[in-house]
Amino acid sequence: MAMTSDETTKICSHCDRAIPSSNIDLHFAHCSRNLERCKVCGDMVPRKYAEEHFLNTHAPVACSQCSETMEREILAIHKGEKCPQRIVTCDFCEFPLPAVDLAEHQEVCGNRTELCHLCNRYIRLRERYNHESRCTGVPENTVGSSRYVCLCFTRAIVT
Numbered sequence: 001m002a003m004t005s006d007e008t009t010k011i012c013s014h015c016d017r018a019i020p021s022s023n024i025d026l027h028f029a030h031c032s033r034n035l036e037r038c039k040v041c042g043d044m045v046p047r048k049y050a051e052e053h054f055l056n057t058h059a060p061v062a063c064s065q066c067s068e069t070m071e072r073e074i075l076a077i078h079k080g081e082k083c084p085q086r087i088v089t090c091d092f093c094e095f096p097l098p099a100v101d102l103a104e105h106q107e108v109c110g111n112r113t114e115l116c117h118l119c120n121r122y123i124r125l126r127e128r129y130n131h132e133s134r135c136t137g138v139p140e141n142t143v144g145s146s147r148y149v150c151l152c153f154t155r156a157i158v159t
C-alpha cells in the first residue's frame with residue numbers, strides 16, 4: 001500500500017490540501033504567508049505572483065487583429081468566428097480579405113459572370129453553385145434551335 005494512506009493527514013485550512021499531520025504547522029505557516037487563493041479560478045498562487053497570475057490568466061485581453069478588449073475565454077471564438085478583422089476568403093474568387101469587407105466585396109464579386117462550359121451561357125458567380133447542379137449541359141444555341149423544331153408536338157402536350 002502507498003505510504004500516504006497510512007500517514008495521518010490534516011486539511012490545511014488555507015489551501016484545502018491534505019498535509020501530513022507532522023508537517024501541518026510548518027506548512028500552514030508557510031502556506032498562509034506565501035500563498036493566496038485566486039478569486040477567479042480558485043488556484044493557490046504565490047502571493048507575490050498573484051497579480052501576474054491574474055494578468056496572465058484572467059485579465060481581459062486585446063484581440064491582436066481588431067484590438068478590441070474582451071474576456072480571455074472568448075478570444076479564441078472571437079478570433080475564429082467574430083472578429084471583424086479576421087481573414088476570410090471570398091466564396092467566389094477565394095481571395096483572402098477581412099471579414100468586415102466581405103459582404104461588400106462579394107456583392108461585387110458575385111455579380112461577375114463566368115462562362116459555363118457545359119451550356120455555353122454566362123452565369124453570375126453567385127448563381128453558379130445553383131446553376132452547376134441544375135445545368136442541363138445543353139448549349140444555348142441548341143436549346144434555341146429546338147424551339148422551331150416541332151410546334152405541333154408542343155401543342156399536343158399542352159392540350
Ligand SMILES: [Zn+2]
Pocket residue numbers: 012013014015016017027028031032
Ligand atoms: Zn496550505
Ligand SMILES: [Zn+2]
Pocket residue numbers: 038039040041042043053054057058
Ligand atoms: Zn486564477
Ligand SMILES: [Zn+2]
Pocket residue numbers: 063064065066067068078079082083084085
Ligand atoms: Zn478582433
Ligand SMILES: [Zn+2]
Pocket residue numbers: 090091092093094095105106109110
Ligand atoms: Zn471575390
Ligand SMILES: [Zn+2]
Pocket residue numbers: 116117118119120121131135136137
Ligand atoms: Zn451551364
